Amino acid sequence: MHRPNLDEFELIARYLAPLARGESGAFGLLDDAAILDIVPGQRLVATADALIEGVHFFPGDPPELIGRKLLRVNLSDLAAMGAVPFAYLLTMALRDEATADWVEAFARGLGVDQKIFSVTLIGGDTTATNGPIALSATALGYVSLNGGLRRSGARAGDRVFVSGTIGDGAMGLKVLTKKLRGLGKDDRDYLKHRFRLPEPRVALGQRLQGIASAAIDVSDGLAGDLGHICVASGVGAVIEVARVPLSAAARHAVGTDPQLLETVVAGGDDYEMLFMAPADRTDEIVTVASESGVPVTEIGSVEIGQGVTLLGKDGSPIELESHGYKHF
Amino acid sequence: MHRPNLDEFELIARYLAPLARGESGAFGLLDDAAILDIVPGQRLVATADALIEGVHFFPGDPPELIGRKLLRVNLSDLAAMGAVPFAYLLTMALRDEATADWVEAFARGLGVDQKIFSVTLIGGDTTATNGPIALSATALGYVSLNGGLRRSGARAGDRVFVSGTIGDGAMGLKVLTKKLRGLGKDDRDYLKHRFRLPEPRVALGQRLQGIASAAIDVSDGLAGDLGHICVASGVGAVIEVARVPLSAAARHAVGTDPQLLETVVAGGDDYEMLFMAPADRTDEIVTVASESGVPVTEIGSVEIGQGVTLLGKDGSPIELESHGYKHF
Numbered sequence: 001m002h003r004p005n006l007d008e009f010e011l012i013a014r015y016l017a018p019l020a021r022g023e024s025g026a027f028g029l030l031d032d033a034a035i036l037d038i039v040p041g042q043r044l045v046a047t048a049d050a051l052i053e054g055v056h057f058f059p060g061d062p063p064e065l066i067g068r069k070l071l072r073v074n075l076s077d078l079a080a081m082g083a084v085p086f087a088y089l090l091t092m093a094l095r096d097e098a099t100a101d102w103v104e105a106f107a108r109g110l111g112v113d114q115k116i117f118s119v120t121l122i123g124g125d126t127t128a129t130n131g132p133i134a135l136s137a138t139a140l141g142y143v144s145l146n147g148g149l150r151r152s153g154a155r156a157g158d159r160v161f162v163s164g165t166i167g168d169g170a171m172g173l174k175v176l177t178k179k180l181r182g183l184g185k186d187d188r189d190y191l192k193h194r195f196r197l198p199e200p201r202v203a204l205g206q207r208l209q210g211i212a213s214a215a216i217d218v219s220d221g222l223a224g225d226l227g228h229i230c231v232a233s234g235v236g237a238v239i240e241v242a243r244v245p246l247s248a249a250a251r252h253a254v255g256t257d258p259q260l261l262e263t264v265v266a267g268g269d270d271y272e273m274l275f276m277a278p279a280d281r282t283d284e285i286v287t288v289a290s291e292s293g294v295p296v297t298e299i300g301s302v303e304i305g306q307g308v309t310l311l312g313k314d315g316s317p318i319e320l321e322s323h324g325y326k327h328f
Numbered sequence: 329m330h331r332p333n334l335d336e337f338e339l340i341a342r343y344l345a346p347l348a349r350g351e352s353g354a355f356g357l358l359d360d361a362a363i364l365d366i367v368p369g370q371r372l373v374a375t376a377d378a379l380i381e382g383v384h385f386f387p388g389d390p391p392e393l394i395g396r397k398l399l400r401v402n403l404s405d406l407a408a409m410g411a412v413p414f415a416y417l418l419t420m421a422l423r424d425e426a427t428a429d430w431v432e433a434f435a436r437g438l439g440v441d442q443k444i445f446s447v448t449l450i451g452g453d454t455t456a457t458n459g460p461i462a463l464s465a466t467a468l469g470y471v472s473l474n475g476g477l478r479r480s481g482a483r484a485g486d487r488v489f490v491s492g493t494i495g496d497g498a499m500g501l502k503v504l505t506k507k508l509r510g511l512g513k514d515d516r517d518y519l520k521h522r523f524r525l526p527e528p529r530v531a532l533g534q535r536l537q538g539i540a541s542a543a544i545d546v547s548d549g550l551a552g553d554l555g556h557i558c559v560a561s562g563v564g565a566v567i568e569v570a571r572v573p574l575s576a577a578a579r580h581a582v583g584t585d586p587q588l589l590e591t592v593v594a595g596g597d598d599y600e601m602l603f604m605a606p607a608d609r610t611d612e613i614v615t616v617a618s619e620s621g622v623p624v625t626e627i628g629s630v631e632i633g634q635g636v637t638l639l640g641k642d643g644s645p646i647e648l649e650s651h652g653y654k655h656f
Contacts, residue, residue: 025371030560031479032408032545033375035471038366043353047361048466049453050419056455080360091378091464125377127384131459136419138376138466143363151359217360232358 006098008126015107022120034122042142045083049073053132063102064109065196071113072200074139076271079205080217082149083141087122091136093129147209154214154233158276158302163201163294165247166222168194170267182256187249198271204292211284215275221268226308236305242313245297266320276302334426336454343435350448362450370470373411377401381460391430392437393524399441400528402467404599407533408545410477411469413445418452421462475537482542482561486604486630491529491622493575494550496522498595510584515577526599532620536603539612543603549596554636564633570641573625594648604630
């Protein structure tokens with residue numbers, strides 16, 4: 001029905017097929033589906049996420065970073081399961097006016113991250129739309145038969161940990177949508193970059209297998225995602241808000257507007273690992289964090305009960321207006 | 329950023345999680361990813377397709393059929409590989425005004441087809457959009473170590489076969505967009521239904537393993553998809569247009585406007601199987617077609633050379649304006 005400027009088959013051949021060279025079972029994206037071998041003793045891990053223009057990224061955003069974020073939000077889900085990523089499928093709905101430059105840059109971004117995370121494009125679909133660019137990816141990984149991390153294993157007495165820093169993603173979105181002002185250019189750039197290019201904690205997730213009792217990636221917000229763990233595990237959790245690790249830029253932002261602590265705790269798009277482990281595994285976690293090159297911070301504990309309690313500096317509970325970011 | 333009327337988590341819990349009950353490794357859609365066992369001796373087959381409102385379906389189309397078509401276009405790709413489908417992931421971008429009724433009907437359609445095709449929802453993503461509904465699915469199947477069908481095995485001398493009838497999908501789209509008039513209501517309804525609810529030839533594809541030399545599903549159009557086979561196999565092909573099987577409705581349409589033969593040959597969205605086999609395997613194909621409950625018709629042959637030649641009733645070549653439908 002649509003005949004845009006870019007020919008579908010040419011686009012696939014020129015920009016996407018080179019991304020499939022690492023996997024012979026992708027057949028150069030020339031067949032109806034990919035055929036892959038799963039090594040005996042491994043279990044397949046699969047997840048899918050979509051990014052929509054105007055919702056998850058904006059017209060004019062660098063296409064390299066859009067491609068990389070699409071891949072990374074999926075890899076972050078695999079990281080939370082402790083999986084080793086190996087392949088992904090991609091669907092793209094583009095408008096007629098999509099340019100070869102845009103697609104080339106988008107694919108270049110994917111290529112950069114394919115090298116970093118050792119994954120290969122194995123299939124997908126390219127189609128037209130009259131509306132916002134709509135992207136989706138399905139990421140495939142594996143865990144060993146006895147491996148993997150789940151949301152459901154947290155037990156009362158476990159300690160609660162997060163990787164990296166929390167709140168940067170949501171603050172970066174506020175900077176991009178001009179809802180966060182008063183910061184210097186370096187801080188603004190840092191937060192925007194954190195929103196646009198999250199760091200999926202793939203190596204950390206793999207190493208936490210057998211140590212962490214439960215894990216999730218922080219995509220809906222720290223409080224919301226901890227709430228998911230609590231529901232899945234049948235427990236409650238307490239976070240000491242002052243222990244939540246902040247980047248220098250986020251600290252500056254909270255310094256000018258203390259209300260932004262709510263963004264830290266309830267905002268989304270961090271793609272850091274949130275996980276629990278028995279207190280006697282803390283030394284191992286320090287080792288694993290060091291080996292993975294990712295800072296890990298203890299921020300609270302798992303309790304008998306239900307729901308997430310946030311404690312302020314004086315030890316009294318804090319009430320939030322919203323307990324998590326809902327994508328939809 | 330978006331807070332539509334439907335809560336994301338409620339939508340997943342109420343309408344999507346029931347679709348995941350058949351696979352314990354989907355964790356009730358409550359974890360970051362699914363974990364699946366691949367039986368030793370099986371290879372994983374993976375494919376992804378997107379459907380966009382205004383391009384592949386229309387506002388006001390029955391949501392049950394949209395859900396089923398999304399699943400079926402993916403299953404058709406697995407069928408073309410000879411794979412046994414077992415699971416799929418789903419991403420949905422919906423507008424704020426999406427209603428629970430729409431999602432309920434969409435999920436109901438998926439549920440109907442899950443039973444028919446023995447597949448289970450194992451994961452995905454639900455998000456917001458300001459534009460057309462954007463859907464994608466990744467379908468997973470398996471083939472045995474020595475199984476599977478490919479596009480690249482056609483050899484000169486092979487016969488060319490198609491399943492079912494050709495041209496209904498493209499004519500159905502013409503009826504829906506009021507570009508095909510003069511047909512009776514029964515014919516119009518039949519063609520619309522064929523566009524909206526294709527029949528992926530899953531059982532036929534599986535049975536053709538070891539018999540067919542090459543296969544593809546007809547999504548870009550008979551001539552275009554045969555062209556893909558020719559490129560992948562390094563051969564040419566000849567089709568006798570008069571042998572291409574037509575439904576009664578398509579025959580009526582071509583009877584009133586012979587130009588519509590071009591729609592038959594170059595139109596898309598049939599999702600029938602197009603495959604090749606050595607002439608001495610014809611008896612087996614008749615048996616397999618009968619066992620699968622799908623009519624199969626011989627329409628031409630594979631030749632030394634390249635490209636697709638269409639022969640008219642008098643045996644002379646026909647030129648088409650376009651040799652296939654391009655989605656994009």
